[in-house]
Every structure is written in structure tokens, then in C-alpha cells.
Amino acid sequence: MPEQILNMTGVSKSFPGVKALKDVHFDLFAGEVHALMGENGAGKSTLMKVLTGIYQRDEGEITCFGEPVHFKNTREAQDKGICIIHQELNMMNHLTVAQNMFIGREKSRGLFLDDRAINDEAVQILAKLGIAINPKEIMGHLTVGKQQMVEIAKAISLNSRLLVLDEPTAALTDVEIEHLFKVMRDLKEQGVGMIYISHRMDEIARITDRVTVLRDGEYVGTLVTKDSTHDQIVRMMVGRTIFEEPKQKSTCPPDAPVVLEVENLNAGRMVQDVSFQLKKGEILCFAGLMGAGRTEVARALFGADPKTSGTIRVKGQLVQINGPQDAVNAGIGYLSEDRKRYGVALGLSVAENSVLANLDAYSGKLFVRGGEINQVASQYVEKLNTRTPSIRQLVRNLSGGNQQKVVIAKWLIRNSDILIFDEPTRGIDVGAKSEIYKLIHELVDEGKSIIVISSELPEVLRLADRVLVMCEGRITGEVEAGASQETIMSFAHQRQEQPAV
Amino acid sequence: MNVLSKKPAAGEEMAKQGLAGNQRLYALVAMILIYILFAVFGRNFFSFETAVNILDASYYIGFLAIGVTFVIITGGIDLSIGTVAMCSAMIGGVAWEKWGLPFTAGLVLILVSGALFGLLNGTLVSRLKLPPFIATLGTMMVSLGISSIVSKVQTVNFPSRTSEEGWFKSVFSKVQLPSGAMLPTGAILLLAVLLIAFVVLNKTKIGRYTFAIGSNEEAVRLSGVNVVYWKTIPYIISGLCAGMAGIAYASTYTTVVPGAGQGFELDAIAGVVIGGTSLSGGVGSVFGTLIGVMIMSILRIGLPSMDLQPHYQKLFTGIVVIIAVLMDISQQKKR
Numbered sequence: 001m002p003e004q005i006l007n008m009t010g011v012s013k014s015f016p017g018v019k020a021l022k023d024v025h026f027d028l029f030a031g032e033v034h035a036l037m038g039e040n041g042a043g044k045s046t047l048m049k050v051l052t053g054i055y056q057r058d059e060g061e062i063t064c065f066g067e068p069v070h071f072k073n074t075r076e077a078q079d080k081g082i083c084i085i086h087q088e089l090n091m092m093n094h095l096t097v098a099q100n101m102f103i104g105r106e107k108s109r110g111l112f113l114d115d116r117a118i119n120d121e122a123v124q125i126l127a128k129l130g131i132a133i134n135p136k137e138i139m140g141h142l143t144v145g146k147q148q149m150v151e152i153a154k155a156i157s158l159n160s161r162l163l164v165l166d167e168p169t170a171a172l173t174d175v176e177i178e179h180l181f182k183v184m185r186d187l188k189e190q191g192v193g194m195i196y197i198s199h200r201m202d203e204i205a206r207i208t209d210r211v212t213v214l215r216d217g218e219y220v221g222t223l224v225t226k227d228s229t230h231d232q233i234v235r236m237m238v239g240r241t242i243f244e245e246p247k248q249k250s251t252c253p254p255d256a257p258v259v260l261e262v263e264n265l266n267a268g269r270m271v272q273d274v275s276f277q278l279k280k281g282e283i284l285c286f287a288g289l290m291g292a293g294r295t296e297v298a299r300a301l302f303g304a305d306p307k308t309s310g311t312i313r314v315k316g317q318l319v320q321i322n323g324p325q326d327a328v329n330a331g332i333g334y335l336s337e338d339r340k341r342y343g344v345a346l347g348l349s350v351a352e353n354s355v356l357a358n359l360d361a362y363s364g365k366l367f368v369r370g371g372e373i374n375q376v377a378s379q380y381v382e383k384l385n386t387r388t389p390s391i392r393q394l395v396r397n398l399s400g401g402n403q404q405k406v407v408i409a410k411w412l413i414r415n416s417d418i419l420i421f422d423e424p425t426r427g428i429d430v431g432a433k434s435e436i437y438k439l440i441h442e443l444v445d446e447g448k449s450i451i452v453i454s455s456e457l458p459e460v461l462r463l464a465d466r467v468l469v470m471c472e473g474r475i476t477g478e479v480e481a482g483a484s485q486e487t488i489m490s491f492a493h494q495r496q497e498q499p500a501v
Numbered sequence: 502m503n504v505l506s507k508k509p510a511a512g513e514e515m516a517k518q519g520l521a522g523n524q525r526l527y528a529l530v531a532m533i534l535i536y537i538l539f540a541v542f543g544r545n546f547f548s549f550e551t552a553v554n555i556l557d558a559s560y561y562i563g564f565l566a567i568g569v570t571f572v573i574i575t576g577g578i579d580l581s582i583g584t585v586a587m588c589s590a591m592i593g594g595v596a597w598e599k600w601g602l603p604f605t606a607g608l609v610l611i612l613v614s615g616a617l618f619g620l621l622n623g624t625l626v627s628r629l630k631l632p633p634f635i636a637t638l639g640t641m642m643v644s645l646g647i648s649s650i651v652s653k654v655q656t657v658n659f660p661s662r663t664s665e666e667g668w669f670k671s672v673f674s675k676v677q678l679p680s681g682a683m684l685p686t687g688a689i690l691l692l693a694v695l696l697i698a699f700v701v702l703n704k705t706k707i708g709r710y711t712f713a714i715g716s717n718e719e720a721v722r723l724s725g726v727n728v729v730y731w732k733t734i735p736y737i738i739s740g741l742c743a744g745m746a747g748i749a750y751a752s753t754y755t756t757v758v759p760g761a762g763q764g765f766e767l768d769a770i771a772g773v774v775i776g777g778t779s780l781s782g783g784v785g786s787v788f789g790t791l792i793g794v795m796i797m798s799i800l801r802i803g804l805p806s807m808d809l810q811p812h813y814q815k816l817f818t819g820i821v822v823i824i825a826v827l828m829d830i831s832q833q834k835k836r
Contacts, residue, residue: 075725090723092716094783095709103713104724112704 002029003066005162005193006051011060013050020046024060024219026212028162028193033184035196035204035225038214039237039457044197047214048164052077052084065161083155084164091147093140098122100139101154125157129183145176152183156192163187164195169203170291181207199289201230201493213237231486234493238457238485246461247481252282252444257315259449260332260418265310267300272473274310278418278451281444285464286453288492293473294453295337298420302327302334314418328357333411335404337423337453343407346396350388351377353395353406357414380409384439401432408439419443420451425459437463457485471495525777525789527828531821532796539799543806549682551802553675556688558798561586561749563691563791565769566776567698568742570790571735573773574702576715576782577626577633579736581618581640582743583765588648589614590747590757594657604666611751612744618644619740623733645760652759659751673752687749691791694745698787701738711735715782771818772797775825796821 006028013021021043028034036044049055051062053071062069064080071077074084091100098118107117122135131149139147148168155163165184169177184194184207196208204211205225213220213236220236260278265271270293278284286294300307303321312319312330319330327334336342344353354377355362362373377391386405388398395406404424411419421440425433440463444450454460460467461483469477469491477491540547565582572579593611596602602610618640625636660666673690675683702708710731713721722728746765751757774780775796776789800821801814 074723078725090717090720092713092720092783094716095713099709099713103709103721104726106706106709108706112700113706113709 002031002191004028005030005065007061007063008047008051009061011047011050011062012058013046013055014058020217021050021057022218024214024217025222026195026219028195030161030191030193031188032210033188033194033196033208035198035208035211036214037197037199037204037211037233037237038220042214042237043217044214045166046217048084048166048195048197052082052164078158078160081159081161082164083158083160083162084166085148085151085155085168086166091139091151093138095139096136097133097139097142097150098135100150101125101135101157121157122153125153129153129156129186131179131183143176144171145173145179148172148176148180149183152187156187161191162193162195164197166197167199168196169198169200177203199493200495201233202495204233205230230490230493234486234489238489246458247464250282250465250481251441252279252465256280256282259315261313261316262301263311263313265297265300265307265312267296267305267307267310270296270473271300271307274470274473274475276468276475278449280449281447283440283444283450283452283463283465285460285467286451286470287457287460287467287488288455288470290455292470292492294470295422296473297470298334298422298451298453302332302420304334328414328416331415331417332420333357333414333416333418334420335407335411335422335424337426339400339403339407339426344395344403344410347394349392349394350381350386350398350406351391354380354391354409354413357410376413377409380412384409385435399432401436404432404436405439408443412443417447418449418451420453422453423455424452425454425456433459457488460488461485469494525786525792528776528789528792528796528825532792532799535796535799535803539803539806543803544808546803546806551806553683553685553688555795555798555802556685556691557675557753558801559791559794560687560691560753561746562765562768562772562797563794564694564742564746564749565765566772566790566794567695567787568739568746569766569769570698570773570776570778570785570787571702571711571738572633573770573778573780574711574715574782574785575732575735576718577732577735578637578770578780579622579739580634580637580766581622581644582739582746582769583767584641584644584648584762585615585618585740586743586746586750586765587757587760587762588644588651588747589618589744590659590751591648591652591657591759593747594659594751594757595651598657604660604669608748611747612741615744615747616737616741618743619737620733622740623736626736627729627732641763641766645763648761649759654759656759657757659755659757661755670752673748687752691749694742695787695791698738698742702787707731707734707738712783712785715784717783768797769794771822774829775821777825777829779829780826793825 008026011024038044050057053073102118107114119135208225212222256279258277259280263275265274299305303323314330321327355373362369384405386402467479468475471494476494569579589611592614593607596610597604597607625631626633660669662670674687676686678684772793773790775793778785797818800817804813
């Protein structure tokens with residue numbers, strides 16, 4: 001029996017208003033790869049941040065290499081031999097590989113740096129891992145896969161015996177994944193324990209020994225990988241009770257005219273050959289895991305990012321969309337997932353924000369027509385039931401839900417018939433959520449057509465007349481209202497070359 | 502697998518050159534071309550004397566530019582260097598002329614006050630987290646004020662060639678050789694400082710962390726490096742170099758007037774940018790910086806020889822700066 005190097009029991013962590021982790025258990029043996037799975041927001045990252053000292057736990061015990069620990073920062077965790085390799089790589093792109101690996105631990109001869117010494121040592125460490133990378137190469141010139149190898153090598157050079165790999169394969173090619181797995185197997189033999197966070201079922205099956213599933217911040221269970229099935233894991237991940245009543249049947253008439261037709265849209269890696277139609281009065285949801293390419297589809301469609309190919313027809317008319325301006329003129333409105341950065345101007349008033357997309361219509365030759373602006377803004381505050389003391393209130397001072405309503409007003413005033421909602425309820429509390437849902441339904445009743453991008457399955461099930469599921473830049477499935485969470489989740493995990501689990 | 506086991510060779514040359522390598526090369530070629538252009542078409546341009554004049558014109562801006570290169574590589578900016586140089590020269594000059602300090606002590610005082618202004622900037626930026634633009638803008642105004650206060654708004658005259666301390670000009674400006682030609686000792690001093698700066702930037706911890714912070718400050722911090730400390734040092738170097746620039750200016754022009762120095766920093770920063778140092782940090786070279794400063798000097802000296810007024814220099818320098826930054830952007834896009 002190998003040594004148990006990590007044992008977390010009863011770990012809880014709260015943030016204001018949210019219980020992020022509730023009584024979570026997790027353990028790891030030397031030489032083991034233990035997968036940590038769960039939907040977006042299940043608490044995987046929070047648990048790892050608690051482990052590595054980025055967050056402090058509220059309750060629970062953590063024993064590491066036989067000793068109880070309570071890390072206050074990443075440095076302490078590092079000193080104890082725990083290293084986390086983040087999804088977003090943390091490196092200095094302008095420095096060389098060896099300089100990156102030894103940052104903060106430079107070797108000197110007298111006054112001067114001894115780069116030869118760190119190059120030699122880097123070669124040794126890289127060779128031990130079977131990685132052929134020149135230590136003098138500039139980091140920024142390496143592929144993401146090689147950069148990741150360097151991060152792993154850096155962790156090993158810090159004598160890490162517990163590695164956390166947070167979605168390491170998200171940006172890797174198949175060849176690079178193979179190599180990563182080879183390195184991981186070598187590390188296993190050397191007795192390094194690894195926590196592996198990934199959404200990819202086939203990888204879980206190939207590389208991990210055990211799987212622990214979290215759901216809504218709670219511990220669901222631990223399985224031995226080789227004795228478990230794909231379905232079993234998916235069921236554990238989604239098997240929550242749904243508070244929102246899902247829509248049973250599409251409310252969009254089947255003979256409704258098509259208002260938007262997208263064919264063979266391509267834009268970079270994340271949008272590959274995407275085709276779909278949107279009918280008048282329909283709510284079409286894009287589901288999928290984070291990074292599946294849903295936002296990228298919306299941005300390419302809206303002209304915010306350049307597309308490599310594809311045709312877009314609005315109400316049967318072929319339209320050229322080369323920038324957001326073209327999209328807006330074609331009657332498409334986009335409500336960004338990052339409201340504060342792209343949706344509203346926080347320092348402007350409700351009235352000013354309301355007409356931001358349509359200022360031309362409210363301007364004379366020289367001056368904006370303040371009276372009309374106030375009139376239309378008030379009208380929409382009333383219509384959308386936006387709670388604001390006055391239309392002169394700065395948007396900064398409104399709650400998230402009411403900010404979202406201002407954005408909706410903006411696009412309605414612009415006469416947009418097609419609205420794309422990207423994560424419409426992110427950062428909005430439960431009460432305001434159902435109000436936004438109600439509003440979306442009212443909008444389709446008025447004949448608007450709506451695309452909703454959402455990572456929250458209950459939201460998708462509640463809103464959608466039809467669901468398109470994406471995985472790795474492709475549409476992998478289409479289901480009607482009333483489909484089960486499990487169906488959607490299995491489409492969301494459908495990678496291109498999927499081996500059976 | 503073969504992707505990873507391929508022999509890594511191409512990167513090595515780039516590693517030595519740094520990312521600034523390409524643009525530095527363009528700058529060098531541009532400098533030589535401009536020089537040849539003036540040598541062929543300008544009147545009396547191609548001479549030792551003109552060459553000395555060019556070096557002379559690069560002199561104090563050269564020190565400023567070398568120092569601020571460090572700050573710019575960290576991704577910061579130092580707008581105070583011009584006025585700090587003049588304020589430090591003023592403090593040293595007043596100490597000698599009015600307070601009766603020995604002249605050498607006055608010179609040391611110039612360097613010390615430059616470094617102290619740098620420490621102030623560094624502290625404001627790295628410890629108190631002020632944006633570099635604002636912090637050094639403030640220091641610029643502070644140093645302007647101090648220079649007027651210390652001098653009681655009066656001009657200070659540094660020793661002339663004939664005075665007791667005439668060695669000052671010989672050491673820091675030029676010395677007449679027995680043959681009658683002028684040897685630009687100041688320019689030699691500038692080259693010496695350039696070499697030291699190069700070694701510090703490329704062979705010591707100071708340099709390593711300067712580049713690292715400019716490349717990804719958060720990654721450096723997460724690696725357990727004391728970023729507050731290491732980010733202060735480039736500003737001190739910049740201040741110290743401003744002090745040297747103050748001495749250089751005083752030895753060249755003898756007279757230092759209170760409240761001067763505004764605008765020098767922009768010439769210096771222009772030189773840095775032409776030399777391929779990226780304003781977004783992480784990339785840069787002091788040799789490139791000197792080439793950038795030289796290009797501006799060649800334009801200044803050369804344009805009159807083609808019967809173009811000296812103020813055309815500003816026009817052409819502006820164009821060169823814009824081209825240099827455009828090239829920087831297009832290279833970043835390629836990656």
C-alpha cells in the first residue's frame with residue numbers, strides 16, 4: 001500500500017452569500033493520479049485554492065505528507081512540495097526556459113549571474129522527464145504544450161511531490177497530450193501524486209486511478225476509474241435536484257419563419273463549421289462546458305471577432321458582418337457575459353446608457369436631444385421594471401439584475417430583433433434571475449428571437465425551446481425542450497475522437 | 502512525439518539576441534544609412550569634427566536614455582529624468598558655488614540627489630502602487646520646484662575651462678590633444694557607462710528581474726521574489742543616470758538655469774523607443790537605446806548641412822519614432 005500523501009476531511013469554505021464548499025473529502029496516495037470532476041462552479045477550483053493556500057478554509061482538516069497543515073500562501077505550499085499548474089500558465093514570455101524555471105532561485109558567481117549553471121541543471125531536469133527543450137529557448141517562442149512541460153519541470157525542480165494539474169490539456173494538441181501523459185506516468189513511477197482536473201472523459205479513463213466528483217460544493221463520491229462507467233460519472237456530476245421548473249415543450253410554433261440562418265461559420269480553433277437556424281419567437285440555448293466555443297460563436301456572429309468563413313442570413317437576406325456595426329444594423333444585439341466590461345458604461349446614467357447604441361436617432365445636427373432621450377429611457381425603465389431611483393442614476397449604483405435590464409433596454413431601443421444573451425444571469429441573485437427569465441419570455445412573445453448562452457444547465461432547461469450543445473468548437477448535439485440533463489451533458493463531453501470509457 | 506523531440510536550434514540565436522534583436526538591427530542599419538546620406542549630400546558633414554559633434558549632441562540625452570531604458574523594460578515610465586537631471590546639477594552647483602563645498606563633493610552630491618529622486622519614484626511606484634506615469638509626473642514637478650527654491654531662482658555657473666577646476670571640462674566634456682583635435686572624453690565616459698549598464702542588464706540579478714517584472718510581474722511575485730524591492734532598483738538606476746546627465750549637461754553648457762529640463766525626458770524616451778525597447782515591457786537593450794539617441798543627433802547635426810533648419814530634426818525624429826513603434830507592433834502581432 002503506497003503512502004497517503006494528502007487527506008482532506010470535512011473542508012468547508014464560504015464566501016459572502018455562497019457556501020462554496022460543504023464538508024468535502026479528498027485524499028491522494030503517492031504515485032496516484034486522482035481526477036477531480038464536476039460541472040462548472042462545482043467547487044473544484046475552490047478546493048484546490050484551499051489546498052494551495054490561496055484561500056483559507058473555514059472548517060476541516062488537511063493532512064499533507066503525514067502532518068496537519070494550514071497554508072497561508074502559495075509559497076508555504078510550495079515549500080511543502082505542493083505545486084499547482086494553472087490553466088492560465090504563469091510565466092515570463094520574454095525570458096528563456098531556464099530563466100523561467102529558476103526565477104527567484106538564480107545561481108550567481110560573485111556579482112554576476114551564472115546562467116550556464118542553471119542551463120545545465122535545466123537540461124538535467126528536462127532530460128529526466130524526457131522533454132527535449134533547449135533551456136536557452138525564449139519561453140514565448142514555445143508552443144503551449146511545451147510551456148506546460150516547462151511548468152511541470154519547474155515544479156519538479158522545486159522537489160514537488162504533489163502536483164495539481166488544472167485542465168492541462170485544454171490547449172494541447174493530441175501529440176502533446178500523449179507526451180504529457182507519458183511524463184505523468186514517469187512521475188507516477190517516481191512516487192509523485194497528481195490531482196487531475198479535466199472535463200474530458202476519455203482522458204480521465206486513460207490516465208487516472210480514481211475519480212472524485214463534486215457537485216454544488218458538496219462531495220458526491222469517489223470511484224475507482226477502471227471499475228466505473230462514463231454514465232456513472234456523468235450521473236454523479238449532474239444528479240442534483242432542480243429548483244427551476246424546466247420547460248417541457250417548445251413554445252415556439254413549428255411553422256415560425258426563420259429569422260437567422262448561419263452556415264458553416266468558422267473562426268479560429270473555437271468555432272468550427274457551425275451551422276444553425278433561429279426562428280422568430282424562439283429561445284435557442286447554447287449549452288456546453290466552459291471553453292466549448294459558445295461565446296466565440298456569438299462574437300464571430302456579431303462581428304466582434306474576425307471569422308474565416310461562413311454565411312449569415314437575416315430574414316432571408318444575406319448580410320456581410322465585418323464588425324459589430326454591421327451586426328447592429330442587421331438588427332442583432334449582443335449582451336456580453338462580461339457586463340461591466342462590454343455591456344454598460346458604468347460611469348454614465350441609465351438614460352445615457354439606454355440610447356448608447358442608437359445615439360444617432362436621438363441627435364440633431366449638433367446636439368443630442370435630451371428630452372427625447374429621457375422620455376424613451378423612462379418608458380423602458382417602466383416597461384422592464386428596472387429598479388432605479390431615477391433615469392439620471394449612474395449605472396454603477398444599480399444591482400446586477402437592473403444593470404442587465406439597462407443593457408436589454410439599450411438593444412430594444414435600437415430595434416434589435418435578434419438578441420444574443422451571453423450568460424444573462426451571471427452574478428445576479430436568484431430573485432432577479434427569475435425576473436430576467438420572465439423578461440426573456442415576454443420578449444419572445446413580442447416576436448423577438450433570442451439566443452441564450454449559458455453554462456448553467458437548469459437555466460438552459462428552463463429557458464430553451466431548443467438546445468444546441470457544443471464541445472471543442474463544434475455543435476455536437478441538438479435537443480428539444482424537455483430533454484434530460486444527462487443527454488445534454490453527454491453531448492457536451494463528445495470530443496471528436498471519443499473512445500469508450 | 503516527434504514535435505517534442507525535434508532538435509531545438511532556431512531559438513538559441515534568438516535567445517542571445519533577445520526579442521529586441523531584430524529592431525535593434527534595423528535601427529543600426531537606419532543609423533548608418535542616414536549617416537551615409539548626409540555624408541554624400543551634406544556640405545562638410547563627413548569629418549572627424551562632425552562626428553565629435555554628433556557624439557557631443559548625444560551626450561547628456563544618452564545618459565538619460567540609458568537610465569530610463571531600465572524603467573521602460575519593467576513596463577514603467579520615468580517622466581522625471583529631465584528635470585531631475587537639471588535639479589541635481591543645480592543642487593550640486595549651488596553647494597559648490599554658494600555653500601562653499603569642494604567641487605568634487607558637489608559632483609558627488611549631484612549623483613546622490615539623482616539617485617534619491619530615483620528612490621522616491623521607485624518607492625511611489627513599487628511600494629505605494631502609484632501608476633509610474635503619475636508618480637514620475639509628480640516627481641518632475643517636485644524637482645522643478647526644488648531647483649528653483651535651492652537656487653533662489655538664480656543661474657549657476659559651472660567652472661569654465663580656464664578656471665581652477667578647469668579639469669572638469671577636460672574630464673566630462675572634451676580635451677584638446679597635442680595635435681589640436683578635440684578628444685570627446687565625455688562621449689568615452691558615456692560609452693563606459695553604456696558597457697556597465699549592459700553588464701548590469703544582462704549579467705546580474707538586477708537585470709534579470711528587470712526583464713522578468715516587465716514580462717510578467719505576477720508570475721515573478723508568485724515565484725516568491727520580493728518584487729517591491731526589485732522594482733524600485735530600476736528607478737534608482739534611472740535617477741542615478743539622470744545625475745550623470747546633469748554633470749554632462751553642466752560640463753557641456755557651463756550654465757545651469759533654474760527650472761530647466763522639461764522635454765529632455767521625451768527626447769530620451771524617443772531614443773529608447775527607436776532602439777527597440779518595448780513600452781509594454783519585457784524587451785529592450787541599452788545598445789539599441791544609444792543607437793536611437795545617435796539617430797536623433799545625426800539628424801540634428803546633419804539637417805543644417807543640407808540647408809534644412811535644425812527644427813526639421815523634430816519633424817524627422819517624430820517620423821522615426823512612429824515608424825519604430827509601428828515596427829514593434831507588427832512584430833508583436835506576428836507572434
